[in-house]
Amino acid sequence: MLSYLHGFHAGNVADVHKHAALVLILAHLQKKDKPFCVIDTHAGAGWYDLSSTQAQKTGEWKAGIAAAQQAQHIPAALAPYLDLVTGFVPENLHNEEAGGTDAKPFYYPGSPFIVQKMLRESDRLSLMELHPREYETLDRRVYHDRRIHLQKRDGYEGLVAMVPPPIRRGMVLMDPSYDVKQDYARAAKSIMAAHRRWATATYMLWYPILTDGFEGELHQMFRQIETPGGVLCSELAASHGGARGRMLGSGLLIINPPFQLDGQLAEIGDWLVDVVTLPGPAAHRLDWLVKAQ
Ligand SMILES: C[S@@+](CC[C@H](N)C(=O)[O-])C[C@H]1O[C@@H](n2cnc3c(N)ncnc32)[C@H](O)[C@@H]1O
Incomplete structure (x- = not known):
């Protein structure tokens, strides 16, 4: 079932958290000259017009990226991240349909274009997207970039089949839409299988924190991962509030995080709590589920 369209949610609090x-x-990864590769298992459409009918309908970006851009004392x-997003203008706009409103377009890059902006000549990006229309849109937007390879493929199965990649330095982003509750277990199993084959990569899994969510099960599975680089968990969430089933916040599980990412995420999370809007009183929690050695 592919009912989710990221255009309704682009630039929201979860996007700010995961994209930062x-x-x-x-x-x-850019600190060394050696090339790196990125695998983005659930790519979406690539970028989003926040003036479009979809984005205006929910207005979620107002509590996320707009709030962060307007705030003072940026960590x-x-x-x-803010510089990249604020300066983002898509290429080849003449190929695009209008967003459906009269408002002046303004753009937010999704993960494929955040990565694209940071790729060097010899770096590579592999994208997977299953939704037929999102795939077509993304294909139109990336096909001319020879550093990027897009497949219409299941990201859970595709990841395991693709690792280890020929370029051994790199990272995996898994950002499912959680249309069905099985996505939690599928995500964890896919990442754990990929990690057994490509142990040195950094893996980042995003998940929603819901009133009756499944993050406890995810934590349990990730605690079992044996890796000298450790497993870090960052959660930006309200303790309660909002309607049943509504997202209370955003979670990230990161295997083999780079040196000092824990301190950087603490700085960002503590600042975001006061700047973005969540459904109730919020906090940022940072935990090592597996300690780095
Ligand atoms: C949350 S969105 C991705 C947003 C994107 N990562 C970003 O940061 O801009 C999730 C995407 O995964 C796609 N999707 C759902 N199930 C999938 C699967 N099994 N394999 C690959 N893509 C899938 C959805 O169509 C949707 O576009």
Whole structure:
């Protein structure tokens, strides 16, 4: 079942949280001249027009990226993400349909274009997307970039089949839509199988924190991962509030996080709690589920 469209949610609190962490991991990979590769298992449409009918309908970006852009005293760790997003203008806009409103378009990059902006000549990006229309849109947007390879493929199965990649330095982003509750177990199993084959990569899994969510089961599974780099968990969430089934917040599980990412995420999370809007009183929690050695 593919009912989820990221256009309704682009630029929301969860995107700010996950994309800020993504930029920090990529910045770490850029520190060495050696090429890196990124596998993005659930890619979406690539970028989003926040003036479109979809984005205006929910307005979720107002409590996320817009709030962060308007705030004062931006933490140093968040600045590279905010600079990238604020300066983002898609290429080849003449190929695109209008967003359905009269408002002036303004754009937010999804994970494929955040990564694309940080790729060097010899770096590579593998994308997977199953939704037929999202796939077509993304294909139109990335096909001319020879560093990027897009497949219409199941990201859980595709990841395991694709690792280890020819370029051994790198990271995996898994950002499912959680249309069905089986996505939690599928995500964890896929990442754990990929990690057994490609143990040195950094893996980042995003998950929603819901009133009756499944994050406890995810934590349990990730605690079993044996890795000298450790497993870090960052959760930005309200303790309660909002309607039943509504998202209370955003969670990230990161295997083999780069050196000092824990401090950077603490800085970002503590700042975001006061800046973005969640359904109730919120906090940022950072835990090592598996300690780094
Ligand atoms: C949360 S969105 C991705 C957003 C994107 N990662 C970003 O940060 O901009 C999840 C996407 O996964 C796609 N999807 C759902 N199930 C999938 C699967 N099994 N394999 C690959 N893509 C899938 C959905 O169509 C949707 O576009």
